[in-house]
Amino acid sequence: MVALPPAGRRLFEKGRRLGLHNLVEVGKVCYVLAVWRQRDEGRKLISPQDLISRSPCTSASRYHSRPKVNQVPTKVALNRTSLYLHCMSTKVVQGSRRYGYEECKATADWLLDQAPVRPLVGIVCGSGLGGLADMLKDQKIFNYGDIPNFPKSTVHGHAGRLVFGTLKGKPCVCMQGRFHLYEGYPIQKITMPMRIFKLMGVKTVILTNAAGGLNQDYKVGDVMIIKDHINMPGFAGINPLSGPNEESFGTRFPCMSDAYDRKLQQLAQEVGAELGYSDFLREGVYCVLGGPSFETIAECRMLTRLGADAVGMSTVHEVIVARHCGMQVFALSLITNQAVMDYDSHEKANHEEVLQTGEQRSLQLVKLVSTMVARLDVASDYTNGEAHHC
Numbered sequence: 001m002v003a004l005p006p007a008g009r010r011l012f013e014k015g016r017r018l019g020l021h022n023l024v025e026v027g028k029v030c031y032v033l034a035v036w037r038q039r040d041e042g043r044k045l046i047s048p049q050d051l052i053s054r055s056p057c058t059s060a061s062r063y064h065s066r067p068k069v070n071q072v073p074t075k076v077a078l079n080r081t082s083l084y085l086h087c088m089s090t091k092v093v094q095g096s097r098r099y100g101y102e103e104c105k106a107t108a109d110w111l112l113d114q115a116p117v118r119p120l121v122g123i124v125c126g127s128g129l130g131g132l133a134d135m136l137k138d139q140k141i142f143n144y145g146d147i148p149n150f151p152k153s154t155v156h157g158h159a160g161r162l163v164f165g166t167l168k169g170k171p172c173v174c175m176q177g178r179f180h181l182y183e184g185y186p187i188q189k190i191t192m193p194m195r196i197f198k199l200m201g202v203k204t205v206i207l208t209n210a211a212g213g214l215n216q217d218y219k220v221g222d223v224m225i226i227k228d229h230i231n232m233p234g235f236a237g238i239n240p241l242s243g244p245n246e247e248s249f250g251t252r253f254p255c256m257s258d259a260y261d262r263k264l265q266q267l268a269q270e271v272g273a274e275l276g277y278s279d280f281l282r283e284g285v286y287c288v289l290g291g292p293s294f295e296t297i298a299e300c301r302m303l304t305r306l307g308a309d310a311v312g313m314s315t316v317h318e319v320i321v322a323r324h325c326g327m328q329v330f331a332l333s334l335i336t337n338q339a340v341m342d343y344d345s346h347e348k349a350n351h352e353e354v355l356q357t358g359e360q361r362s363l364q365l366v367k368l369v370s371t372m373v374a375r376l377d378v379a380s381d382y383t384n385g386e387a388h389h390c
């Protein structure tokens with residue numbers, strides 16, 4: 001066991017707070033996959049994922065193998081000059097407490113330390129809808145890669161930035177890019193931002209997504225207020241709340257029949273009518289699939305019979321976690337393409353069309369969401385009558 005000098009000890013403690021949990025002082029080293037030299041980074045601690053991607057795997061030649069994608073550090077060892085990461089495949093850690101309270105708290109504290117506001121509203125931008133973040137004033141932007149414990153965006157149309165600011169005077173945080181199951185992250189990891197939102201003080205989450213229209217009355221460009229969902233991966237046991245329950249966030253068996261706040265749906269209808277959007281504003285059921293392949297014709301027909309109006313690959317997992325920890329949820333789907341239902345059709349779903357439709361409807365979505373936020377009743381949570389400035 002190496003006796004750490006005071007600076008090392010402080011770093012060690014800070015590492016723990018930042019979610020580099022399972023810290024052990026140097027002793028037995030089994031699978032050391034990366035070496036980080038303190039002198040390269042000064043005293044700045046960075047996220048484990050960043051350590052992996054930036055780590056030079058230098059001179060310590062016996063530590064030669066680079067971590068593979070999806071390997072998550074489970075142990076960090078520190079001596080006078082180096083920080084060692086022990087890694088394990090995500091398969092092994094899936095369902096464990098690796099994305100639990102401690103990690104979320106460390107990240108929330110890290111963000112709040114630097115954020116200009118303490119957010120009351122959290123917004124998630126769907127594919128091609130990142131423009132929603134541009135409406136925030138007095139922005140402070142964090143790249144996902146710089147945030148401890150945060151995954152990185154890998155999908156085109158998801159910028160991978162967390163933007164803090166105010167929207168019509170309300171303190172907000174906006175995810176410009178979300179995470180999907182098909183990116184290969186454990187489901188607990190893709191939904192972790194919801195718990196981080198909660199710990200930062202968010203009361204209301206507004207989620208947006210791009211979706212394929214199943215309902216034959218829907219047209220490309222329609223905006224669907226989500227009133228309910230069908231969680232297909234959930235039928236196969238893929239649920240973000242699987243594994244030990246985090247009692248500090250919520251109950252073991254959360255109710256989902258009230259997942260989508262009815263008052264907020266009503267508010268969206270009112271605001272939409274005032275803005276003259278009634279012609280393209282819909283209300284319906286969103287069905288999540290695992291992706292990344294788009295649906296077959298038979299699958300689309302089946303989903304329609306099951307009562308789904310739109311199909312996508314996101315949102316529902318976030319909603320489940322947000323509701324588990326007691327946040328109010330509102331969600332919108334932009335119908336970016338018509339799901340193909342007919343064997344005579346030559347239409348083919350594709351991501352480019354999804355992004356293009358997002359761009360075309362961007363202005364109206366921004367207007368709808370920002371007007372809703374302006375009318376949200378979260379003001380009572382402000383301290384001293386002001387926005388939560390940190």
Ligand SMILES: O=P(O)(O)O[C@H]1O[C@H](CO)[C@@H](O)[C@H]1O
Pocket residue numbers: 125126127128155178180208209210211291312313314315350351354
């Ligand atoms: O749900 P969002 O993130 O908007 O993205 C949607 O668009 C992508 C397919 O084009 C899929 O990721 C689907 O879920």
